[in-house]
Amino acid sequence: MSNTPEISDAKLNAAMESWRVPAPSPWLQARATQGLVQSVRAQRRTLWPFPPMRIATLATATAMLGIVLGAALPTETQFAGAQALSAQTNDDYADAADSVDVLQLIGE
Amino acid sequence: MALDRIPQDLTGAGAAQATDAALIARSRTGDAAAIALLVERHAEDVYRIAYRLVGHKAQAEDIAQDVLMRMLSYREGWLSKTSFHVWLRRAVYNRMVDVYRKNRPWQMSDLDAAAETADAMPSQDAVMAAGETEAGVAAAVLALPLRQRMAVTLCFFEHMSLAEAGAVMKVSVGAVESLLHRAKQSLKQNLSHLEDREP
Numbered sequence: 016m017s018n019t020p021e022i023s024d025a026k027l028n029a030a031m032e033s034w035r036v037p038a039p040s041p042w043l044q045a046r047a048t049q050g051l052v053q054s055v056r057a058q059r060r061t062l063w064p065f066p067p068m069r070i071a072t073l074a075t076a077t078a079m080l081g082i083v084l085g086a087a088l089p090t091e092t093q094f095a096g097a098q099a100l101s102a103q104t105n106d107d108y109a110d111a112a113d114s115v116d117v118l119q120l121i122g123e
Numbered sequence: 124m125a126l127d128r129i130p131q132d133l134t135g136a137g138a139a140q141a142t143d144a145a146l147i148a149r150s151r152t153g154d155a156a157a158i159a160l161l162v163e164r165h166a167e168d169v170y171r172i173a174y175r176l177v178g179h180k181a182q183a184e185d186i187a188q189d190v191l192m193r194m195l196s197y198r199e200g201w202l203s204k205t206s207f208h209v210w211l212r213r214a215v216y217n218r219m220v221d222v223y224r225k226n227r228p229w230q231m232s233d234l235d236a237a238a239e240t241a242d243a244m245p246s247q248d249a250v251m252a253a254g255e256t257e258a259g260v261a262a263a264v265l266a267l268p269l270r271q272r273m274a275v276t277l278c279f280f281e282h283m284s285l286a287e288a289g290a291v292m293k294v295s296v297g298a299v300e301s302l303l304h305r306a307k308q309s310l311k312q313n314l315s316h317l318e319d320r321e322p
Contacts, residue, residue, distance in 0.1 A: 021311040030317050031279060031310075034260040039170045043184050047166060047191040048159045055153045055195065 143207045150195055162191055165211060172215045175276040177222075178265040186222070190214045205290070212281075212291045216273055223269055256317060263313040271306035274299050 022030070141149075141160065149157035169190050174183035190211070197210050205213070264272060270292065277288040278299070285296045292299065 020315060022314050022317050026317055027307070027311060027314060030256050030260050030314055031264075033257045034264065035257065036171050036174045037180050039167065039180070039184055039187070043170060043187060044159075044162050044166045047188055048155070048162045050188070050192050051150070051158045051162065051195065052153065052155045054192065055151060055158070059153055 147195055147197060147207070161194060165194070166191060169211060169215055172212060172276055172281065173219075175264070175280050176215070176219050176269075176272055178261050186215065186218050190218055209287065209290045212277065212283075213293070216291060219269060219273070259314060259317065263310050266313065267306050267309055271302050271309070274302035275306045275310075278303055 141157075143161070143164070146157045146161045146164075150161055166187060170183055170187040173186040173190070174180065177183050177186065193214055194211070197207055264275060267275065273292060274288055277283045277291055278285065283291070285299045289296050289299045294302075
């Protein structure tokens with residue numbers, strides 16, 4: 016162990032402050048940004064292969080198919096279904112029971 | 124995390140208003156402007172901490188690049204209350220531990236024990252020969268064990284509180300204090316030749 020006296024707190028602090036960090040290379044930010052953009056886009060392609068426009072088209076087509084199928088159902092079924100839904104919404108149990116009877120008749 | 128809280132225009136005032144969490148959410152959608160802003164905000168901090176830990180520009184840049192590439196994996200929720208500020212600094216520390224483990228596998232049976240072992244204690248002569256105070260300080264700090272070096276970097280160079288440094292290193296405030304105390308003793312010994320110099 017050296018016999019040299021320890022450096023004082025004030026001198027240690029001053030010496031520590033003298034250690035400067037050199038500026039990073041200018042390409043660091045550009046490279047990190049480019050890498051992240053590529054990584055995110057690649058990840059998104061892997062998770063969902065369809066671009067947003069195709070998702071919108073798919074959603075529209077599904078909705079239109081639902082409308083067409085709904086219109087194609089027999090009127091009685093639509094009526095009974097609507098009544099049952101209405102009864103549930105309004106807590107009208109008597110109407111709901113009737114609607115269920117109608118549905119059962121149609122089923123038979 | 125509401126994306127609509129992020130200004131559409133990420134230049135000028137819009138950039139300043141956007142929070143990190145909001146930028147991360149938007150970056151995950153592949154928004155290049157949000158990613159660029161996020162990198163611009165944090166690249167220097169990450170690089171600076173990495174440099175204090177390795178003392179080598181190219182290595183610090185490599186570590187910074189790795190950490191920045193992982194930025195979007197940050198998730199804040201009810202399970203994790205860690206702020207992005209703390210999380211990012213912890214990512215640098217964890218990356219350093221990985222580097223340490225890779226380079227010194229024979230000592231990694233117990234990370235804590237290994238981290239308490241100095242990398243290469245510079246002799247007094249070597250520090251004296253370094254001449255410049257700056258080089259001497261760099262050599263003395265880099266000779267500290269990894270955990271002490273991290274504590275000094277966070278508390279002294281980055282001006283973080285003991286609690287924040289503890290959160291980054293996942294240790295108690297008392298442990299950070301202990302690390303700083305031991306680091307200070309080592310630094311005082313290794314830089315004792317500076318006592319004779321004029322401030």
